[in-house]
């Protein structure tokens with residue numbers, strides 16, 4: 160089975176996206192059916208209950224509750240099944256990029272990378288991670304002077320924070336790649352262009368926003384204790400598309 164791996168620095172929004180994928184993906188007509196794997200189901204249900212019942216984002220992944228969350232995507236047209244897997248490492252550990260995680264990224268048929276625009280300083284960490292993947296892959300495959308041909312979906316997470324007007328939302332819909340490029344450094348873009356031959360940029364928001372009578376309504380707010388809360392009113396943005404783009408590409412290859 161072809162597999163893709165999701166990775167992003169600590170707090171980039173991986174767990175929130177994976178929970179919302181369970182809660183909301185059935186409302187999106189993508190040509191794909193999405194199923195949590197049996198092993199991941201208890202964790203996913205617990206995290207999504209926290210969102211749907213308590214309006215709370217799941218907590219940052221701790222070293223004690225690391226689990227590899229995975230989903231199976233089944234193409235309605237061809238019935239082919241692909242797997243999305245994560246090494247949902249606690250942020251602290253992910254920064255060190257342990258061997259298991261690196262091996263999974265090197266072996267995967269495609270990669271989904273999550274970047275939080277508000278944490279720009281973490282781009283160094285992202286470049287270091289991509290560099291480790293490149294080095295390890297070159298060693299394993301003994302390839303030289305070749306870009307990594309595997310599809311790479313670069314997701315700018317939490318874009319609901321960047322949407323103030325209906326025009327912002329339109330920009331995300333009409334020119335998604337330009338939108339993302341506007342928020343990530345030239346250095347990271349150059350790295351991606353130099354070492355990856357099939358990258359695409361996606362603006363993503365697990366929480367989403369709601370457009371009501373021409374006004375953008377936020378679905379993420381701070382409660383009286385200044386904790387971040389999320390309502391179920393927003394329409395998530397591109398929570399399925401990065402994955403289906405990857406799987407569609409992998410489907411075309413023998």
Ligand SMILES: Nc1nc2c(ncn2[C@@H]2O[C@H](COP(=O)(O)OP(=O)(O)OP(=O)(O)O)[C@@H](O)[C@H]2O)c(=O)[nH]1
Pocket residue numbers: 167168169170171172173174175176216217218219220221248249250253316317318319320363364365366367379387
């Ligand atoms: N506004 C907004 N905030 C979000 C969204 N997704 C996540 N967040 C915020 O970002 C925080 C971190 O998100 P997580 O999903 O826990 O991030 P993670 O990548 O799993 O982090 P680690 O488990 O520490 O690696 C959440 O607690 C929310 O406060 C989103 O779509 N919109």
Ligand SMILES: [Mg+2]
Pocket residue numbers: 173174175218219220247
């Ligand atoms: Mg997490």
